Amino acid sequence: MDGESRNGRFVGLVLVSHSAAIADGLAELVAQVAGPSVPIVAAGGGPDGTFGTDGGRVLAALQEAARSGGAVILMDLGSSVLSVRAALGELPEETIALLRIADAPLVEGAIAAGVTASTGGSVDEVLAAAQEARTVAKF
């Protein structure tokens, strides 16, 4: 795709869920479909292994994703969205510029985003692929 935007690196994904098992399992599933080249950071569950979201873990995930060159963030719902927004508020502008938040169903959006990232797509192309999951029928 547009080679100038990727610098030989692949856009990554950050997966935020109330459940560590959902985030970790989805990361494995996306890696199966998209291949090993796409960096995926899972940030699931609350502190101490509870269900919920952990603002510190989400912030660390966004920082890690930005270090690897840019990423699209996918969330399940509710406080996952709030914790991502709060974490973005902690980050400098140049880091935020590397990240995009996808308003998309988590599983379908992550699969679509992962595959597009694996083709070398730019962060905006990966975002568009994730958000396509809002409208593409399943069958």
Added chain:
Amino acid sequence: MPNSETERRATLPNEVPLHARPAGDFVRAAAQFPAEISVAANGKCANAKSILEILALGALGGTELVIAASGDRAAEAAEHLAGLVPHLG
């Protein structure tokens, strides 16, 4: 002939439905080409570069896919993808 359309037909291996992993391989191959590429099967048509549309075709093993490409390097794209389909796994 940048705008000519090329159509190729190819059949999935009997034991390989176009589900997540093979569909991912197909989409990655399609994305290498600048051409607009569609895949038709079961009376539906999908953008070859969209895994969600490809999965929604619901193509089972042994299904014949009709690959149509137009635009830049269309013939090469259709040829390449038609050659890939029987080897998906």
